[in-house]
Amino acid sequence: MGIFGAMNTAVAGLRAQSFALENISGNISNVQTTGYKRMETSFSELVPSSGQANKNPSGSVYANARQTVNVQGDIGRADLATFMAISGDGFFSVRKPTGYVDNGVVLGDKQLFTRRGDFEKDNQGYLVNGGGYYLMGQALDPQTGNPVGNNVTPIRITQDLIPARATTEVTLRANLPATPSTANYDPEVPDSELLPSGIVDTSVVSSGVVAADDSSDFLSHSISGGAITVRDANGQPVNLQMRWAKTANADPSATPPVEATWNLFFLSNSTATGTDPQWTRVDKDYTFDNAGTLTSADTKVTISGLTVNGVNVGDLTLKHGKGGMTQYANSNGVVDMTELKQNGYAAGELLDVAINDSGRVVASYSNGQTFDLYEIPLASFNAPNQLERLDGGAYAATAASGAPLLGANGSIMGSALESSNTDIADEFTKLIVTQQAYSAGTRIVTTSNEMMQEALNMKR
Structure with missing residues (x-):
């Protein structure tokens, strides 16, 4: 490898460290983002082959990103009863809105997934998280608590009165x-x-x-x-x-x-x-x-x-x-x-909605009754780090991640939130190493340029 090769390798190194800096910057920026999963940088060596082991020149480098979707962040208690976190494996099933018709939201058909659990009830009764995604769940019969049908639907809590029930x-x-x-x-x-x-x-x-x-x-x-x-x-x-x-x-x-x-x-x-x-x-x-x-x-x-x-x-x-x-x-x-x-009760109006630790949406009414309205299923993937990242902490399934599997091993914790899995101290350490590596790379470019100038001056 000559001077030009050294310069090209140094430039590739600068490009790789710049990519690492970009990931570090994103991680630090999202250190307080609910459910955020940090991006790691993986460096890979590029080695040109000469056909002889003792004459292989030093290789170049390229960088790519590695997700940490399978690394859980810390879980802390939350004030809102509709906030929730997943302890262990699993994702919430969500949908993204595509528009509005007659003041009603229209949700897309594509099934998306997230671990961001800061869901709140909007003005139409839907549970929407901070990323703007609508929570999906399995409807339950309020009287028996058994599932109604087999499909998941957008979770919506209405203000309708619950009818009275005669004592039997x-x-x-x-x-x-x-x-x-x-x-x-x-x-x-x-x-x-x-x-x-x-x-x-x-x-x-x-x-x-x-x-x-x-x-x-x-x-x-x-x-x-x-x-x-x-x-x-x-x-x-x-x-x-x-x-x-x-x-x-x-x-x-x-x-x-x-x-x-x-x-x-x-x-x-x-x-x-x-x-x-x-x-x-x-x-x-x-x-x-x-x-x-x-x-x-x-x-x-x-x-x-x-x-x-x-x-x-x-x-x-x-x-x-x-x-x-x-x-x-x-x-x-x-x-x-x-x-x-x-077992009888009077008619009642909705007072409050909460997520319990069994992963069910529980509605409380003015007649003292509570009913399980929805069950929140958890989906898992064979390769969660191969999911496609989307805005707002959502993910889409890919061929590399595999299809979603219902019945994840994780459990839902009500009135809780999963924080970012970014370690700020670790990110600053990586930032210092990246900065030093980048500075060293610029010195290689400078030295290569000086050596080239010396070679050109030999004719004088």
Whole structure:
């Protein structure tokens, strides 16, 4: 290699260091860009072959860029509930807007990917990140939480009211006292805690009712079973008041043995008078053995056409579950309620939207209900560093990266953001080395030029 070769090699080196400086500059500029992946510079040697190992001249150099998409940045907590980060492998699926029609956004058909998770709700309810990309997700059935269909769609949260839901189930789990402390109970009088048989009238309905005239006697021979607000089909609140009455004590010595029996009543008409029914008995006998274990097989009971004070709630199921009803001794003689809840609710308006750590879009409503509206899928690639970089921290699949694979191993963290993976101290170190290498390259050019001048001056 002669003087001209040395000069050409030096110029190639200057070009390579300039390229490295460009990458360093971009990395430092994006040190605070959410989800940014730094660009590294790879240098490769160019060696001209002479055919003889001991006469191969020193080669030139060229530089190319190497992505670090697979290198995760630090994850920190964020204030907004719609911000999220990916811990581990994976990308969010996004679309880029191509225009607007009638004030509505038109999204492109090309599937793009990003790790930038600073998504916020825009004026149309879409989740859009700081790069201007729209988040895609799998729609869910709000009631069941199961996916609706198989396709991903742009995530959009509307301000529509969520409709009311009538109560269909009441979970009731309790311990009934072995001896209820009714107002009429006298320890000296046997069976004074039991409900007399004449109070319940079965001529009106087969399950039995208590007339308003007999209400005082009924209350003095029963104990409170708690109260809960249920909802009709329009979301109207209905106060469901319950009472328990014991109708038989256990007698294990009898033939056949007699079990303890209880009945549950609810207040069906609080304004009833005279012979009109005021309390209605649930059509089930709750029987317990001498050890206080429920022996009736049913773990739930259905009240057909529940109506309270003229409001029809509809069919309602009392769910007790296995072991949910017991009759153990209680010195206070009252019902110990372990669980009492229902599944109805009034109509509600949207209050807030958040991303949970399961990767689901959760909407909170004014009626106290929360619903999973979308599930955010994560895509992965066999060669993520071969993706095509786009503006705004997005990527497009290429032949080298392979097609996107659904079901990445990473997990979504709500209220979090992934920061740039640029290490500012490392970039400054590379900046110093690049500057020194560039300066050394300019010296080679200067020296080559001086040697050429000396060669030209030999003729003088």
